[in-house]
Amino acid sequence: MLMAACMLVATIGVAQVPSASAVALADAKATEPPVSNSVVASATPAPNASHSQSALYTVRDGNKVDAKTLAGWKTWRALACERCHGAAQEGLVGPALVESLKKLTKEEFHTTIMNGRLEKGMPPFSSSKMVTENWEGLYAYLKGRSDGQIQPGRLTALDKE
Numbered sequence: 647m648l649m650a651a652c653m654l655v656a657t658i659g660v661a662q663v664p665s666a667s668a669v670a671l672a673d674a675k676a677t678e679p680p681v682s683n684s685v686v687a688s689a690t691p692a693p694n695a696s697h698s699q700s701a702l703y704t705v706r707d708g709n710k711v712d713a714k715t716l717a718g719w720k721t722w723r724a725l726a727c728e729r730c731h732g733a734a735q736e737g738l739v740g741p742a743l744v745e746s747l748k749k750l751t752k753e754e755f756h757t758t759i760m761n762g763r764l765e766k767g768m769p770p771f772s773s774s775k776m777v778t779e780n781w782e783g784l785y786a787y788l789k790g791r792s793d794g795q796i797q798p799g800r801l802t803a804l805d806k807e
């Protein structure tokens with residue numbers, strides 16, 4: 647009888663492992679194709695708390711954005727990325743990021759802004775606390791620009807209306 651109980655526990659233990667990793671996989675998938683999420687998120691501007699993390703950005707009227715994306719835009723302004731990439735991200739000495747963000751993965755984006763590509767004129771930003779703390783918001787902002795969902799220029803907070 648005791649044996650049977652142990653076996654049961656063991657079986658449950660094993661059964662939980664694959665289901666837990668399936669959840670992890672589903673989470674990873676949910677964050678990967680952010681474009682459709684963002685469109686849904688922008689259509690329904692009150693995503694519940696558990697889903698707000700998988701939505702890359704939320705935007706209304708083209709210039710009202712969620713707090714993380716707003717911090718990303720402020721980082722863009724503070725670090726003067728527009729000096730080389732243009733105020734509307736359409737490129738100057740640096741490439742048009744509205745195009746780059748269609749191809750760059752989030753990982754490649756992160757590596758590029760942290761390490762830079764000094765020999766090609768892109769400075770590293772890993773020593774900027776603002777960038778290390780807000781790089782995901784910066785990515786979200788630039789994705790929104792690249793998707794044509796976020797307008798160039800000044801942004802305000804979504805909840806301040």
Ligand code: HEC
Pocket residue numbers: 721722725726727728729730731739740741743746750755758759763766767768769771777784
């Ligand atoms: C001094 C000029 C300069 C500044 C300032 C600058 N960049 Fe760049 N950036 C470049 C250049 C030049 C490249 C192209 C490097 C190459 O040819 O691979 C680049 C490349 C990039 C890329 C990769 C684009 C691609 O298509 O692979 C990203 C992303 C990027 N920059 C983001 C930023 C962000 C975000 C900031 C502000 C925090 C910033 N840059 C500030 C010059 C600059």
